[in-house]
Amino acid sequence: IMCASAKYNTRGPALIPRMRTKHRIYYITLFSIVLLGVVATGVFQFWPHSIESSSDWTVEKRSVHDVPVVKLPSDSPIPERGDLSCRMHTCFDVYRCGFNPKNKIKVYIYSLKKYVDEYGTSVSSTISREYNELLTAISDSEFYTDDVNRACLFVPSIDVLNQNTLRIKETAQALAQLSRWDRGTNHLLFNMLPGGPPDYNTALDVPRDRALLAGGGFSTWTYRQGYDVSIPVYSPLSGEVELPERGPGPRRYFILSSQMALHPEYQAELEALQAENGDSVLILDKCTNLSDGVPAVRKRCHKNQVFDYPQVLQESTFCVVLRGARLGQAVLSDVLQAGCVPVIIADSYILPFSEVLDWKRASVVIPEEKMPEMYSILQSVPQRQIEEMQRQARWFWEAYFRSMKAIALATLQIINDRIYPYAAISYEEWNDPPAVKWSSVSNPLFLPLIPPQSQGFTAIVLTYDRVESLFRVITEVSKVPSLAKLLVVWNNQNKNPPEDSLWPKIRVPLKVVRTAENKLSNRFFPYDEIETEAVLAIDDDIIMLTSDELQFGYEVWREFPDRLVGYPGRLHLWDHEMNKWKYESEWTNEVSMVLTGAAFYHKYFNYLYTYKMPGDIKNWVDAHMNCEDIAMNFLVANVTGKSVIKVTPRKKFKCPECTAIDGLSLDQTHMVERSECINKFASVFGTMPLKVVEHRADPVLYKDDFPEKLKSFPNIGSL
């Protein structure tokens, strides 16, 4: 089986929008004929896609009140109540989802109907604004399919967001008569306000059999972990009020409570807190004497003081989110939007999207019984962490709370992740705000390993036609004890490499790879012949390094296998006059790059250089025949966030950078070009990843007053 996704892109109906014009005309013609046919005959069943599609036909001009009416006989079946033991592997039919290269579930939406009982009384209001938004979002998303036969997940258009607006039995009957209901298998219901008086169940009371529930306000007893999805209670204020993001930092109030009509017991607890801690605690309530026309939901009062809601939330560091009759509260959304850190006091509440969101980074959860300790608990949170929580809270709102679309897509993504777990979105993608994603680094070689010395390294010599010098390099490098293999990359297509018999006889395998084109990137190709982790890139004229120096370099690389470990170091500097980066090869106290004319590094970086180099850098380097080493330095620093390691003292290298521009020995032109490279790469990477350090690595006893013959690496730094 092939893995390349390209293979799958060439077939299947998904391609229709991108068809060639010829085909498009063909389909348009076909469609016109069909259209004509329909109009002419008036036969609605003509369209091959069943009644549902045809009834949607006049889409642009339809009102929600014009939808088909379905009458529910009073004895029509009611689904089972709902099975608390349901899990994906027991109640979900995964065969419907299939193995597809995009790893995306297909979601079908039932068309809108109006359900009435035997007496013609409607079962519920047809659809709410929010549920319509939610279905529109699904319909516009990549998950959507209009083909009921290809669907993996079914979303009824029956709106059950708010249980209070429903007739429970009849809604259940409406669900049961859906064409693919099949005990609710693979059906997804969205509910934000579950339960009703007096006991307020924490999950939707409508019998729903095996259907999955995306619910706001689950408790740990009703939530079926890994099956249901816990969602927020949407706050319509999100759409009405713009709250510009406020920079993190201390606020006027430390703790704020903004919920109206709290239970007197909670009220008393809060007031006790305020009595103890004074003005840093602000407890707001509903305003009693507002003038007419002022919407009560947009104001809050403390004694005679009137505050705008939700704006006032931005004035506090922490905002209390207490449970009401229900566990899920819309105020959570307002609080997050304001960048206020929620203090969630609702025992056993399953926080929204808790399957993927790490709420410890954005909120403080306090058990109801610990309310009296709230102040001291919150004071123990370090200031820097509060700032991060403020950012995180706001990010959660922007990504997962701000609209019904955000809620719908997060829900579907969570279900998608369960069905294709091997393609699931990672913790970091779910939780890291964009600024963190941008500034953080996840090192691909993160495990601290010191590779065994016995493995040795592979030396790769890039050469064109300097055979004599090449042979000297081979002879010198072959003296290094840990050399495991030598690979010569013959980059000259016009000339054959010397005959086998002419090559130096060395104790390790020597292989010659001939390249198809004279490109610098050939030096960094992850050749199969490289069987060691460690690679020594060395130019065909670097003959001044001693065996001790090279062996020591290898030992240093073993201690830093995720870095470039090299000999000549270089530095990048900010040129304040020119306002751009400048390349520096003088004797400096700092280094930020090592030349790859002689450097050890992990073979993984060859793979990255060849296949994952950002932008056009790889081709650009090949075209300019320069700066492949700078590109490699950028790449490694960017992906690891770490500096290079320069080893051993400075030696007289025979203009090591001249190799790249054979013939051109004009130092200044060279420096200008190298500076250009740095500026070019910094703009492609969108950042300056190079790290400046002031150290280099020497053997432990280097230059120490100690008998030379007892040192592991005596021959270091000889000129």
Add this chain to the structure above:
Amino acid sequence: RKAEAQKNWPRWTDQSLLKSFADPKELQGDEDPSLPSPRERRAARLSVYKNSRCRMETCFDFSRCQKHGFKVFTYPREKDQPLSESYSKILASIERSRYYTAKPEEACLFVLSIDTLDRDHLSGQYVRNVDEKIRGFPLWNGGRNHLIFNLYSGTWPNYTEDLGFDIGQAILAKASFYTESFRPGFDISIPLFSKDHPQRGGEKGWLYQDSIPPKKKYLLVFKGKRYLTGIGSGTRNALHHIHNGKDIISLTTCKHGKDWEKHKDTRCDRDNVDYEKFDYQELLHNSTFCIVPRGRRLGSFRFLEALQAACIPVLLSDGWELPFAEAIDWGKAAVMGNERLLLQIPSIVRCMHPERVLAFQQQTQFLWDAYFSSVDKIVHTTLEIIKDRLFLHRSRSRFLWNTLPGGLLALPEFSTHLRDFPFYYLQHGSSPSEKFTAFIRAVSPVGSPSQPILRLIQAISGSQYCAQILVLWSCKKPPPPSGKWPQTTVPLTIIQGRGKLSNRFFPYAAIQTDAVLSLDEHISLSTSEVDFAFVVWRSFPERIVGFLSQSHFWDPEQRRWGYTSKWTNELSIVLTAAAFYHRYYHSLFMEYLPVGLRELVDGLAACEDILMNVLVAAVTKLPPIKVTQQKQLKETVSQQADGQSSFQQQDCLNQLANWFGYMPLVSSQLRLDPVLFKDQVSVLRKKYPRLEK
């Protein structure tokens, strides 16, 4: 275009007129005055949500943990009570931990001395009449605040999760947990481990290099029993279908149990022949992915075996609540297969990108080493998860659990903020603070500051990176008055220390910078040396960076670890007599290490230094860093190294290796010098010319 539009959800002409799903007032204040009070509701909840519906808030008494914190009590062993090897190890792990208490009145959590690991009543280790026994325990209290460990439950043929006694309100830490019977946020799923699992330390993972491409000889392997009948046979009977004899090796045998031949089918004989051709260990070592299917029970030994072998587990065990899933993000280390979709597995694993495979391999090794490689780690992880539930606002985020060095080594008591730890600067996109706190230990018995310490204070206070100087006055005599101390540009504070050696690593509140420069008073350093070392430390904030190094070695003749302070080509210890390290290590030293170990150290000369190095190496798996030192400093060291203390240090080293269960120290062959150190270039161009004197 139109043809497409109509297939989507309609844009209603009147959609702007649709009503909101809820009245704004309903959303903002839904309180129903007739509701019972929260207090009543909580009380009512307690009586309803018990036993199989237990949650921490209904079945656990938090108040027991208020006064003394998280303390764990183990019931005294009874003489006639047989204990399996595994259960003895579990009890030993608890008793070795820093949470152990011998006083039940202090305890927050209780662990029985009755061996409950094997509850298969056909097993020889099955303990009878457990119900009766526990009911006789005055501390049992219906199982409240008890933790029960179990590896095997139920028996042939259906292997239910019944333990054969009533656990009441006790937390169950059990292997092979089925999601349906798992009480979320209350129970803990633990891995199945064998009786040979080491008590401490534990074997290393088998990944010793990051190969590219990360693929090994085989792509996917399985070698194990096939059940002809009964529970679990469905999955295991199908495994042979994916065998291709090339890179996918999936071998089963029917040979197990007494009467396998009675049930044998047409495949058995042929399968048995193939089965013998491959060696299980060889497959484990040489495969990229390992199938970990359910057996009779959901978990199996091969889960941990694959994890250790860096053979990425492909789980085929539907409904298995994965070990420590409350903390561990298994999606980063294992492929969650679906028993019903076995035939998709080959394509799924074949299509995984090499970078991902490489990351998964590394993650298996991290998880193995952090949470599974010894009984200590498994038990301590269990305890830490429970503790995190009790002190919610001081608990670990999922990030801390799933990032090196892991949850056991990232103490939430120290901080819950990533920036405060030495490990996460890169992932967090930040860097350590630009200042350090010098922390000088004074022990000389004179009543006034000694000459060396005065010189040292002068040199340190000259550093542009120095934020403050703290002197830990560990002498019997009271510290000299402030007038006797030199005038410095940075604040100088005297802290009265108590006698103990390990006191120098106490997490003093006065230390506010990330970096600590730990010093002994007789040390002589120049400002240049301090500056350079600090700049180096900022590149390696998780390591000890210092001037004086020593090394350890294995002495094959005496079969013990040796220790040398002589000049060698390697180093594995940097003395804290003159070193930079992150202040977090003070907390780790004092809070992570059990009291017993610290007492051991206090009894030996110059052992606290080694312990700090061992601790940091155990956390980072990396050697310390030695930086350039001037000549005079070297001389002071060589004077110190007399025979007596060296012998004691050797003793210390061996005791520590024994306690950790392995030798954490790692050797390095390098030293970091300034870029132009001793280069043939004008001194005027050098930033640290003084270092060359």
